[in-house]
Amino acid sequence: MNSDFTLAIHSLTYLALQPDRMSTSDAISESAGVHPVRIRKVLSLLKKHGFIVSKEGTGGGFIFAAELENVNLWDIYKLTSEGALQPKCPDSNERCLVGANMHKVLFAIFLGAEEHLGEFLKNYSIKEVVDLIKHEK
Amino acid sequence: MNSDFTLAIHSLTYLALQPDRMSTSDAISESAGVHPVRIRKVLSLLKKHGFIVSKEGTGGGFIFAAELENVNLWDIYKLTSEGALQPKCPDSNERCLVGANMHKVLFAIFLGAEEHLGEFLKNYSIKEVVDLIKHEK
DNA sequence: TAATACTGTAATAATAAACTTTACAGTTCA
């Protein structure tokens, strides 16, 4: 799994704390410690799904466009990383009972596991993450 | 996450279906479609924790050494992949409220997520996986 | 209207992680 999921959480949390003005990808990337192009790529996804709004040109940037309570980590996971739990099985031996069928069995189990994980992640909205961040201070 | 977890499940399932004789790393690796050295590395872990027994020399190999019902996927996950859910955060900006504290907050959330995943994986013992494999046939 | 400060995105380069391969020491059996 790449870190798009955590970068998305990081970016949204950042934006949640700047509700009144636009933030640039440079500012967010400096906070997260990654390259601005990477942030723009992740934010581009979040924009497509309406969580944020962007504006080009001078004074432009990104800003939150939803209620913090209504964006939870499972929503973000699905956008950035759905299927990431699935094991990448190499081609196994079709002439062996185990090799031939393990892929299907694991696929089904990991699908269940991801759904189960989803139930957990739904408990955390960006609002909760923001509160946790503030509490750390 | 590398595929040690799924290779361990594959190997144990394979051994579960050969309860009466030793299986070589070559045979298992052919079933799983990976290199025998990799299988031996994974099996070495499983051996350390008593799930299997190995024997060197001619006629040697690996064999299951526990009750199938008593080895579940969470046990195996812990051995092979514990912490794999944890996001690998790059060093973020300590002078930013979000950058400075996101790591701790995410660590806590993902720790919970992994425990939650554990509850799901505990539902699957190797016996169940074997049954699913047989059922696929 | 020209310069500046942004987003958006593609293409390439660098780095890191995963996996394979080679090598060889140790063990058991025939």
Place this chain on the structure above:
DNA sequence: TGAACTGTAAAGTTTATTATTACAGTATTA
């Protein structure tokens, strides 16, 4: 003693992730 195994380390290869470069498009401002 030789063949068939496990056990590991080290080196090489491949793949995935991330950074960098480049540049087109858009809004602002002077």
